[in-house]
Amino acid sequence: MSEMIERVARAIHAGVGFHGEYGQSPFSKEQCDRAALAAIEAMREPTNEMVGAGVEGWKVNGYASIQFVWPFMIDAALSVSDEQP
Numbered sequence: 001m002s003e004m005i006e007r008v009a010r011a012i013h014a015g016v017g018f019h020g021e022y023g024q025s026p027f028s029k030e031q032c033d034r035a036a037l038a039a040i041e042a043m044r045e046p047t048n049e050m051v052g053a054g055v056e057g058w059k060v061n062g063y064a065s066i067q068f069v070w071p072f073m074i075d076a077a078l079s080v081s082d083e084q085p
Helices: 003-015 029-042 048-061 066-078
Strands: none
Touching (some): 003 029, 048 066
């Protein structure tokens, strides 16, 4: 399992309100891992908002590495919108 999958799985575990040891909750470690994989796969194709935010992040710096642009794109993905999918 990659570092990112584990990071997302732990965030899912904490995000649904479980406290205590990771994998020792109503959701098993395997369930959190599968949820993390599904979440990351769902983000494979960026939304138009994410692409736009990445372009804006690029413009802010004049040049940028993916490490600089990526947070702009994730912030756009995390933003709350009135639009329904």
